[in-house]
Amino acid sequence: MKTALLYAGAAIVIVWGIAHIAIPTRSVVDGFGPISAENRRVLLMEWLMEGVLLIFIGVLVVLVTSLTSDLEQSAVILYRTCASVLVIMAGISMFTGARTAVLPMKLCPPIFLTAAGLLFLPTVL
Numbered sequence: 001m002k003t004a005l006l007y008a009g010a011a012i013v014i015v016w017g018i019a020h021i022a023i024p025t026r027s028v029v030d031g032f033g034p035i036s037a038e039n040r041r042v043l044l045m046e047w048l049m050e051g052v053l054l055i056f057i058g059v060l061v062v063l064v065t066s067l068t069s070d071l072e073q074s075a076v077i078l079y080r081t082c083a084s085v086l087v088i089m090a091g092i093s094m095f096t097g098a099r100t101a102v103l104p105m106k107l108c109p110p111i112f113l114t115a116a117g118l119l120f121l122p123t124v125l
Contacts, residue, residue, distance in 0.1 A: 002122035003065060006079065009118030010061035013086070016111050017054030020047070024104045031102065050089075057082050061119060076123045086116035 029044050061082055068075040090112035097105030 002071060002125055005118045005122045006061055006065045009083075009115045010058040010065070012058075012111060012115040012118065013054050013061070014058030016108075016115075017051045017056075017058060020051035020054060020104070024102075025051075028102060028104070057085065071123065079119045079123050083116040083120040086112040086119070090116070 025044070025047055028047060029040060032040075032043060035043070061079065064075050064078050071079075090109040093105065093108040093112065098109050100106075
């Protein structure tokens with residue numbers, strides 16, 4: 001059960017990271033209208049970096065889960081740290097991107113919090 005929760009949390013984060021990069025990137029950047037080329041590059045970089053971070057978190061959880069046994073102490077620290085990062089990202093998103101009209105940005109906080117819960121819960125069961 002614990003392993004299934006960890007893999008589910010990791011899958012959510014990986015899929016959302018891939019979707020973050022692959023699906024809305026161009027439309028999100030274009031949605032900002034006429035902005036300078038420099039601002040466009042910064043916006044694109046930040047959008048892509050969040051997707052990369054999400055994929056990294058998910059892959060890290062998958063690797064640690066598959067290579068450790070029965071929630072070793074180091075694995076517990078990693079899962080809780082990853083969950084904490086997702087909670088922080090959800091908080092930032094709630095006060096920034098989720099207040100925009102862009103649907104993927106509105107979905108970030110509940111997705112991040114769900115994944116964080118799935119990563120944290122096995123460490124206390």
